Amino acid sequence: MSEHAVTAKQSLFTPFNVVAGLIVLMGAVLTVLRFTGGLGAVTNLSDDNPWGIWIGFDLLCGVALAAGGYTTSAACYIFGFKRFHSAVRPAILTAFLGYALVVFALHYDVGRPWRLPYPVFLSQGTSSILFEVGLCVFIYLSVLFVEYLPAFFEWQRMPKVRGFLVKLTMALTILGVVLSTLHQSSLGALFLIVPSKLHPLWYSPYLPVYFFISSMFAGLSMVIFEGSLSHRYLHHKMDQAYTSEHDGVMLGFAKAASLIMAGYLAVKLFGLSMDNRWSYLATGYGAWYLTEIIGFVALPCYLYAVAARDRNLGLVKRAAALTVIGIVVNRFNVSLVAFNWQLPPEARYFPSLGEIGISVFVVTVGVLAFRFIATRMPIFHAHPDYPESH
Amino acid sequence: MKRRRFLEMLGTAGLCLATPAAATSAGMGDVRPSPGAKGVLFDAVRCIGCRKCEAACNTVNELPAPKKPFDDLTVLETGRRTDAATYTVVNRYLPAEGAAPVYRKIQCNHCLEPACASACFVKALVKTPEGPVTYRADLCVGCRYCMVACSFNIPAYEYHSALTPRVMKCTMCAPRLAKGQLPGCVEACPKGALTFGRRTELLAQARERIKGSPGLYLDHVYGEREMGGTSWLTIAGVPFSQLGMREDLGTASAPELTAGALAGVPVVVGLWPVLLTGIYAISKRKEKQAEAEKRAAVAAAIAKASAEAEAKLSSELTKAEVANKRLIEIEVKKALESAGQDSAREES
Numbered sequence: 137m138s139e140h141a142v143t144a145k146q147s148l149f150t151p152f153n154v155v156a157g158l159i160v161l162m163g164a165v166l167t168v169l170r171f172t173g174g175l176g177a178v179t180n181l182s183d184d185n186p187w188g189i190w191i192g193f194d195l196l197c198g199v200a201l202a203a204g205g206y207t208t209s210a211a212c213y214i215f216g217f218k219r220f221h222s223a224v225r226p227a228i229l230t231a232f233l234g235y236a237l238v239v240f241a242l243h244y245d246v247g248r249p250w251r252l253p254y255p256v257f258l259s260q261g262t263s264s265i266l267f268e269v270g271l272c273v274f275i276y277l278s279v280l281f282v283e284y285l286p287a288f289f290e291w292q293r294m295p296k297v298r299g300f301l302v303k304l305t306m307a308l309t310i311l312g313v314v315l316s317t318l319h320q321s322s323l324g325a326l327f328l329i330v331p332s333k334l335h336p337l338w339y340s341p342y343l344p345v346y347f348f349i350s351s352m353f354a355g356l357s358m359v360i361f362e363g364s365l366s367h368r369y370l371h372h373k374m375d376q377a378y379t380s381e382h383d384g385v386m387l388g389f390a391k392a393a394s395l396i397m398a399g400y401l402a403v404k405l406f407g408l409s410m411d412n413r414w415s416y417l418a419t420g421y422g423a424w425y426l427t428e429i430i431g432f433v434a435l436p437c438y439l440y441a442v443a444a445r446d447r448n449l450g451l452v453k454r455a456a457a458l459t460v461i462g463i464v465v466n467r468f469n470v471s472l473v474a475f476n477w478q479l480p481p482e483a484r485y486f487p488s489l490g491e492i493g494i495s496v497f498v499v500t501v502g503v504l505a506f507r508f509i510a511t512r513m514p515i516f517h518a519h520p521d522y523p524e525s526h
Numbered sequence: 527m528k529r530r531r532f533l534e535m536l537g538t539a540g541l542c543l544a545t546p547a548a549a550t551s552a553g554m555g556d557v558r559p560s561p562g563a564k565g566v567l568f569d570a571v572r573c574i575g576c577r578k579c580e581a582a583c584n585t586v587n588e589l590p591a592p593k594k595p596f597d598d599l600t601v602l603e604t605g606r607r608t609d610a611a612t613y614t615v616v617n618r619y620l621p622a623e624g625a626a627p628v629y630r631k632i633q634c635n636h637c638l639e640p641a642c643a644s645a646c647f648v649k650a651l652v653k654t655p656e657g658p659v660t661y662r663a664d665l666c667v668g669c670r671y672c673m674v675a676c677s678f679n680i681p682a683y684e685y686h687s688a689l690t691p692r693v694m695k696c697t698m699c700a701p702r703l704a705k706g707q708l709p710g711c712v713e714a715c716p717k718g719a720l721t722f723g724r725r726t727e728l729l730a731q732a733r734e735r736i737k738g739s740p741g742l743y744l745d746h747v748y749g750e751r752e753m754g755g756t757s758w759l760t761i762a763g764v765p766f767s768q769l770g771m772r773e774d775l776g777t778a779s780a781p782e783l784t785a786g787a788l789a790g791v792p793v794v795v796g797l798w799p800v801l802l803t804g805i806y807a808i809s810k811r812k813e814k815q816a817e818a819e820k821r822a823a824v825a826a827a828i829a830k831a832s833a834e835a836e837a838k839l840s841s842e843l844t845k846a847e848v849a850n851k852r853l854i855e856i857e858v859k860k861a862l863e864s865a866g867q868d869s870a871r872e873e874s
């Protein structure tokens with residue numbers, strides 16, 4: 137008995153848990169500050185800079201990096217790449233948690249979060265791109281939830297509900313792709329309305345296309361990235377099918393990501409010439425633009441290709457990490473760095489510690505939730521009752 | 527092969543999304559103002575920077591008192607913008623070294639097709655037929671996309687309100703207009719720098735003034751076409767860029783900029799499911815074909831094995847061999863056609 141308690145205590149105070157606990161504590165303090173003092177109490181937002189990292193990181197990056205859900209399930213169920221099967225559940229779980237966190241984070245950012253259902257249920261501003269984003273994210277979150285539920289019901293041993301839900305897989309997958317296409321691209325389309333504020337190198341009528349295509353390789357890279365992390369820390373939860381398919385999935389995803397990134401580069405080049413923005417490349421913003429394109433797209437694209445050819449898993453992981461960083465760089469550039477570029481330096485935005493704190497807090501909550509679910513429910517392994525279903 | 531097709535299709539759908547064609551703006555039909563819509567003409571040549579309009583605006587809208595009183599003209603030394611407590615500001619500009627200062631009043635321009643209203647996802651901001659762009663705090667969620675969208679950087683936000691933050695901006699004194707009164711600033715201006723009236727008439731008046739004293743004015747009415755046109759118009763004697771006004775905004779209204787993306791929605795919703803189901807059917811068929819081929823191969827192999835076994839005619843068929851065969855049989859039960867069944871009968 138007492139022995140039990142001691143081991144329980146030991147396992148609770150791992151360095152990971154201590155750090156996570158402290159972050160959650162900090163999050164709680166900031167939450168109180170935010171909802172008693174208003175946005176001004178914790179953020180550097182201003183009348184000129186109404187959107188900060190809670191939009192640039194939590195919303196834009198969050199949604200892009202959660203794209204693994206629709207890319208993986210589409211590849212497996214629609215395009216018939218059955219060897220990706222074992223990757224579907226972790227990807228769906230990551231996506232579901234990702235979107236849930238996006239919505240959670242939005243509660244901090246909008247002025248009156250309890251009104252978030254208004255655009256869907258009370259007063260539909262159909263002319264707004266943000267309305268489309270909101271509606272799609274709302275429906276897609278529900279879809280992801282239903283897609284994730286079979287794992288939950290297997291855990292709870294409720295075969296009837298589970299069986300019914302599994303039958304919906306195909307329809308849900310197609311719905312997921314439709315909704316993802318819409319809102320992934322719409323996040324880029326949000327900025328179509330301000331050619332006057334966004335630097336010409338980043339502003340383009342093709343912004344929705346850029347955002348959509350980049351969401352695909354963002355999602356794939358995140359699945360690889362997240363897979364390698366889980367591999368290290370949740371290895372004991374993985375069954376043979378998962379571990380044996382794992383390498384193949386990684387290489388397949390690497391190849392796919394490399395191809396899509398090559399396409400993305402081509403579309404970007406096309407856009408640049410259509411909009412005739414070459415002259416800006418010689419400026420400081422141009423240098424930064426080239427850094428983004430060459431360092432964070434072309435380079436990982438090449439690395440992925442080499443890694444897939446040489447079956448080099450280490451390189452795949454490094455390319456995935458670089459791609460994920462690249463997506464963050466791109467979304468930051470569009471929403472923050474190149475946004476309001478004409479304003480004088482003193483009127484520009486830089487995130488406050490409070491804003492960074494909340495973002496770190498949100499990510500931590502996500503990691504904790506992922507760990508909680510993946511260690512209990514059949515995510516990385518098939519449930520003994522449903523060996524084939526995984 | 528499959529993957530390339532996948533990419534191609536995604537590309538096509540994506541491009542459909544962005545095609546700026548079919549620029550009929552969704553949902554904006556009800557926002558276009560009537561021809562009788564009102565507006566205000568601001569004449570920078572007449573303005574003396576006395577800030578009486580600012581004071582009047584503060585009073586009629588019951589805004590909090592400013593740090594420095596309105597008769598303190600030293601505030602003109604720094605450029606200001608509208609904020610949560612200030613719907614309008616007057617700034618001083620020095621177009622050239624030694625030249626006389628020029629003043630400009632800043633407030634919401636009450637665009638004909640407002641970016642803020644088209645951006646609002648709960649229709650909290652609307653263009654009224656009378657001219658003003660008004661705001662409903664009881665609907666506003668506080669997403670602040672309207673602030674992102676406004677190219678004139680007008681809407682401000684109550685960042686320090688914890689529970690009831692509002693977007694704050696000039697309403698052209700819509701409540702006063704409804705009572706037949708003038709906007710506060712217009713009523714207060716001692717110099718006639720602000721004229722209230724029907725926009726069409728204001729435009730005519732502006733052109734008259736420009737024609738009447740060509741030396742005083744530049745031949746351009748700011749707001750006639752900028753961002754699709756605004757209800758608040760400005761004329762001046764110096765280039766607008768020297769008054770902090772952007773001359774690169776173009777004439778496309780905000781809804782025009784986003785119409786292409788919105789037009790893509792039905793395309794995606796209509797085409798995607800069809801395409802994806804098609805792809806699914808194809809990959810399913812391929813899978814079936816592959817399966818059938820596999821089955822045929824297995825059946826052939828079994829047939830061959832049976833033939834060999836027959837040829838041996840040995841009653842001492844090793845147990846291992848039989849067991850092995852049984853295993854194969856179970857696994858490909860369905861594929862066991864004639865050959866498989868024959869061999870099974872033989873053995874039993």
Ligand code: SF4
Pocket residue numbers: 633634635636637640641642643659675676677678679680681695
């Ligand atoms: S100036 Fe800005 S706030 Fe005013 S109507 Fe136009 S877009 Fe809206």
Ligand code: SF4
Pocket residue numbers: 645646647648649650651665666667668669670671672673693
């Ligand atoms: S902040 Fe309010 S008024 Fe502005 S777009 Fe959002 S909901 Fe509409």
Ligand code: SF4
Pocket residue numbers: 572573574575576577578579580616629631714715716717718719720
């Ligand atoms: S009251 Fe008239 S003259 Fe005085 S600052 Fe305002 S617009 Fe100019």
